[in-house]
Amino acid sequence: MADRPTSNASNVRSLVLIAVVVVALVAAFAFTAGWLSPARLTPAKIVNALAPPGGPTLGFRRNHAKGICFTGNFESNGAAAALSKAPMFAAGSYPVTGRFNLATADPKAPDSAVPVRGLSLRIVTPDGSEWRSAMIDAPFFAVSTPQAFYALLKASADKSNPDAMKNFIAAHPEFGAFAAWVGAGRRTASFAEERYNSLNSFIFTNAEGQDQAVRWSFVPAAQPEIVTPDQLKARGADFLDADIAQRVQSAPQRWTMVVTVANPGDPTADPTKAWPDDRRKVDAGTLVVNAIEPEPDGPCRDLNFDPTVLPPGMHVSDDPFPAARSAAYAVSFDRRTAEDKDYPHHPAGGATP
Ligand code: HEM
Secondary structure, eight states: OOOHHHHHHHHHHHHHHHHHHHHHHHHHHHHHTTTTTTTTOHHHHHHHHHHHHTTOOOSSSSOOOOOOOOOOEEEEEEEGGGGGGOOGGGEEEEEEEEEEEESOTTTOOOGGOOOOOOEEEEOOOSSEEEEEEEESSSOOSSSSSHHHHHHHHHHHOOSSSTTTTHHHHHOOOTHHHHHHHEEEHEEEEEEGGGGGGOOSEEEEEOOOOEEEEEEEEEEEEOOOOEEEEHHHHHHOHHHHHHHHHHHHSOOOOOHHHHHEETTTTOOOOOOSSOTTSHHHHHHHEEEEEHHHOOOOSSSSOOOOOTTTOOHHHHHOOOOSSHHHHHHHHHHHHHHHHHTTTOOOOOHHHHHHO
16 A cells, blocks of 8 residues: 555656657657648649649659650760769760650640650669769759749649739749740750750769769750741641651661860859850760650659769759759659559550650
8 A cells, every 4th residue: 555656656657758759759740741830842742733723644744744765875985984983974885764755744735835845864884873864955944943943833823813923033033034945935846856954963073083063965966947836836736756756766866965064163053044155065975866665654654763863973962953853753753653543554565655
């Protein structure tokens, strides 16, 4: 009997301790889930904002949903080895899986309706290193930060406020140059005639351990021919895929990889700021596109062209986009791969592109 009060006190202490642990766990969970900071921008929020008003097309990429897969080689000439010890810059030929694509969440958008075109690449080397890159044909990006990208998506979808885009542009004047580039409509009628740019800055490290801030571009061997918006419309909804399939069937298509090296002080954290034209350029080699692959069940379907998948000799810079993109692409990848039943399949696996 004499020990009862002590035992009661120790029971209470245990219960309090359990309650404290439970509350701490719930708080940690809520913090991690973002419930305590609803204003925080999360990858899921950005990906949700990419969806059109009717919701996303299940099974497809949440952006750049329309595209066509290919395989080929990167023929490295060895010149970029002075900038980066990445194994794909040693002279030689390395296999590539890639994708030509359109910056739209709608896999059925007519080609003429989408102003931005993309090129995604995955280059692998025999030691298992790989380099993934997803580029677009714009000469600079639309906005300076991932937060501004989210604000743009929200403003362009906001039908309740007629001033939403006006307010966005007033708060993000850098968007003006991009809008002017889109408005000028200087588009070709072929994926093969486009130049594709990393826009984001990365750091190359060479065998001596020297770092260089760089951006890169893939410059087409095909001569670009600018066509009018009406001419583009007249070609039909899916002419870009048909055009590239036909070109690759008649001959491999080529792009020169050009590395642009920053001068000290060039802005690396802001992809709206193009570097001056006179910056040092190094031709690293040639992308050769040899075969168009089926898009629906082909080698690109389960590939996430995450721009932070980099080989030794390359790493991200202070540019905030690659990390934000990596997180958003992972959300998109997880969602679309979980929606496999909604994705078009070809019964015999013998899809035509
Ligand atoms: C915060 C900014 C950005 C966000 C949130 C974003 C979001 C996305 C998402 C969700 C996908 C689909 C990924 C998948 O399911 O595999 C995608 C694809 C793509 N993005 Fe972005 N993106 C951003 C910036 C950029 C920039 C700066 C570029 C080019 C310089 C770019 C080029 C591409 C390309 C080419 C693809 C197609 C990749 C493929 O073929 O799978 N994106 N983007």
